[in-house]
Amino acid sequence: MAVTMKDIANDLGVSVVTVSKAMRNHNDISLKTRTRVLQRIKELDYRPNLAARSLATGKSYLMGLVVPDLVHPFFSLVAKGASRVLRKKGYSLIIASSEEDPDLEIQELSQMMARNLDVYIIASAQTGPESLHRFVEQKKSLILVDRRFSSFPANYVGTDDKEIGRMATDHLIERGCRQIACIGGRDVSPAMDRLEGYKHALISHGLPVLEQFIVTRVNGDNHGDVTGFEAMNSLLRLNPCPDGVFCLNDPTAMGAMKAIAESGLRIPQDIAVIGCGNVPYASELRVPLSSVDQDCEMIGENAAKLAFSLVEGKQSMASPKTILMKPKLIP
C-alpha cells in the first residue's frame, strides 16, 4: 500500500496528529518537528489520501463541470480555463458531458453529488431551472456557465450576449446591409439574448424588425450546420431576400454559407454573413468567416475563481454573482 501518515509518525516517533498538523502548517508545531516531518514526507514521496481527508473535512477538493458537449470548442476551452486555475490550488476537475440530454445531465449531477463535490459548474442542457433547485435545497455551491434561467437566480459566468447581438448586427449595418436576417437556436439564454441584441441594433438604426427574417429552431445549436443550411435556404426563397445574416453561432453560419454558395450568390458581396463563437480555423474556411469572439477560456477561469470564493466563504450563495465577459468582433 501507499505511504500513510502513520508510517511517517512511526518513523519519527511522533503522533499522527503531529504529522497532520505539521503538514498543514499548524502553528501548534515547533519548527524543528515540522522540518523533520516535511523532510520525511519528501523522502517517502508521501501524499495525503484525499478520500480520507475528504471524509474527515467534508470537503472533496473536487469541482464538477458538466457541459452539453465536450467536443464543442467553446466548452472544451471553458474546461481548459477552469482546469488551469483549479490545478494551482490543488483541486481536480470531474468533467461530464450531458450530450445535450437533460435527463443525462441530471444523472451525471446525481453521480457528482454522491461525491460531495465542492462546487458544481454547469452549462445546463435543461429547458427550465426545475432540476437545479436541489442544489439550493442541499446547499450545494452552484455556478451556471454560458446558459442561465431568468427565473432562477444563481451565480453565472458568461458572455454579454445582448452585446454580441448588437455588435454583430452593427457590423453588418456598417458594411451596408439593410435586410438583415438572423438564424439560430431558441430557448437557451444566449440565443435569446443575442436575438434581443440583434433587434435592439436594428431599431436603434431605424431599421424594421421583420419576423420572416428571424429563423429560430429548438435545439438549433446541435447540428447547427444543418440548421443553418436549411434556414438559409428558406430565407433565400424570400423576396426581398436578406443581404446580411447574423448567425447565432459559427456552425450555423457555416451551414448558411454553404446554402448561399450553392445558390450561386456571393459572400459577402450579395449576402454578408457573421457568426459567433470564433471557431478555430474559421479563417481557413472557403470564405473566411467574420465572427464575434467570446473569450471562452476566461469564462472557465472566472468560473473557477468564483468557485474558490464560494468554497472559501468569501462569496455566499445567497447573493449570486454574475460575471459577463465583453465580446470581441473578429472581422
Next chain:
Amino acid sequence: MAVTMKDIANDLGVSVVTVSKAMRNHNDISLKTRTRVLQRIKELDYRPNLAARSLATGKSYLMGLVVPDLVHPFFSLVAKGASRVLRKKGYSLIIASSEEDPDLEIQELSQMMARNLDVYIIASAQTGPESLHRFVEQKKSLILVDRRFSSFPANYVGTDDKEIGRMATDHLIERGCRQIACIGGRDVSPAMDRLEGYKHALISHGLPVLEQFIVTRVNGDNHGDVTGFEAMNSLLRLNPCPDGVFCLNDPTAMGAMKAIAESGLRIPQDIAVIGCGNVPYASELRVPLSSVDQDCEMIGENAAKLAFSLVEGKQSMASPKTILMKPKLIP
C-alpha cells in the same frame, strides 16, 4: 448534511451493516428487509458517500484521463467516448490537460495518485517513459492512449499508425502523385509510425524515399498550422517540388494548404494534400481536405472498457494489451 446509512438504519430499526449489505445485494439479507431498505433509500434519495466507500474499499470509482490538449478534437472525442462508457458503470472521470508540458503532466498525475484513482489513462506528453515507471512501482493500472513508448510495455489503445501512413500515401500514389513529401511532428509514436508507413508505401510502389521530402519538427503537433505552413514553404523551394504531400495531422495540412495557395499553385491539381485526423468542418474548408480518420471516440471507449477489465481483475497489468483501431480514408 446529506442522508447517511445511519439515518436509514435508524428509520428502519436495523443496523448500518444491514443497510450496507442490502444496498449491495449481499445474499445475507432477507428479501423483505432488502426491499424495505431499498424503499427507504429511494424515498430519501440516499446516495452512498463515495469518499467513505473509497476509504473503506481502497477503490475510488474514479478514473483519470490526462491529455496534452483538451481542446484538440482528437482528445475531446477520446474523452467523450471514455466518459460515455464509464458513466454506465458508475465511474466518474477526472480529466486533466497537460498542455503538452511534460512537467505539468507529472504534476497532474501526482495529484491524481493522491486520489488513488482506479485506472490512469494517459496520452503522454513525455519524451520518454521514465516518469511512467512509478505506475509499475506502485502497481497502479495504466493505459496509454494515442502515444506509446517502444521501450515501455504497457496497455495501449490507439490507431494503427503505420496503416495510416500507408493508406494516405497509397491514396496520393493512386491519384498519380510521384513526388510525395511528408510533413509532421517527431519523437511521438504516432508520427514515427505514420512516417514509417509512408516510407513503406513508397518503397512497395517502387518510389524512392527522399530525405529532403521529409520535414519533421519536434513538437510539430503543437501549432501544427504554423509548422505546416513553414514546412510547405521550404518544400516549395525544392526542385523538383513535390506533387503530393502527406501531412501527419490536419492542422499541419491546413498550414501546408495555405502555403500552397499563396504560392499560386492549385490543390490538388498541382499538389495534392492529405491530412490525418479528420477535423470537423474539414469539408467546409477553402479546399476540402482529404484525410485519414481515426475513430477517436472508439479509442476512448476501448480504453474505458480495458480499464474495467483491469479493475475487475480480468486483465492483468503484467501482460499488457494493445488495441489498435483501423483507420479509414475520407476523400
Next chain:
DNA sequence: TTGACTTACTTAAGCGGTTACTGTAGTTTG
C-alpha cells in the same frame, strides 16, 4: 514559589462506509 499562560505535543472521537467475525432463531438430520 505559586498560580496563570504558553508551547508543543498526545489522546480520543468521529467522518461514512466496509469486512470479518458472532450470535440467534428456525430447520433439517440421524
Next chain:
DNA sequence: CAAACTACAGTAACCGCTTAAGTAAGTCAA
C-alpha cells in the same frame, strides 16, 4: 429429540485523516 446446519442480522474493528479536548513541560509576573 439432540446435534448440526442454514438464514439472517448484529458487533467490532478498521480505512486514513481531522478536529477538539487534554496534558506535561517551560515561562513569566506577582
